[in-house]
Amino acid sequence: MSTKPLPEIDDTSRPFWDAVQNEQLHLQHCGACDSWIFYxxxxxxxxxxxxxxxxxxxxxxxxxxxxxxxxxxYAAFEVDVPYILATIRLSEGVQMMTNLINCDIDQVTVGxxxxxxxETRTDGFKVPQFEPTS
Ligand SMILES: [Zn+2]
Numbered sequence: 001m002s003t004k005p006l007p008e009i010d011d012t013s014r015p016f017w018d019a020v021q022n023e024q025l026h027l028q029h030c031g032a033c034d035s036w037i038f039y040x041x042x043x044x045x046x047x048x049x050x051x052x053x054x055x056x057x058x059x060x061x062x063x064x065x066x067x068x069x070x071x072x073x074y075a076a077f078e079v080d081v082p083y084i085l086a087t088i089r090l091s092e093g094v095q096m097m098t099n100l101i102n103c104d105i106d107q108v109t110v111g112x113x114x115x116x117x118x119e120t121r122t123d124g125f126k127v128p129q130f131e132p133t134s
Contacts, residue, residue: 063088064086084101
């Protein structure tokens with residue numbers, strides 16, 4: 001079990017992390033302007049409405065950009081290098097920075113179809129990850 005750092009969770013982000021622990025991807029949706037939102041927020045980032053609800057997301061998207069990390073930012077990540085840090089454009093239109101796993105670093109491309117998965121880290125806590133669509 002690695003000792004990678006874990007996120008700081010507050011009341012706004014707790015529904016997101018709770019869903020991830022159940023291996024589901026939930027995003028906020030604005031009832032006022034029909035926008036999807038990520039990061040978790042108390043206000044819609046498009047219209048500032050507080051008419052936000054959590055909804056199950058598709059869990060699908062495409063690589064928007066990526067970088068191959070060769071120098072670990074923390075000792076706990078040294079076992080993973082080289083690894084892929086990617087920005088994923090989700091099917092809902094929002095972007096999420098994450099790791100791309102189960103993918104050879106020579107095969108990742110911008111536009112590659114990916115799907116949500118999770119990785120279990122410190123103390124059994126799951127974090128969102130993406131992998132090539134199977
Ligand atoms: Zn809105």
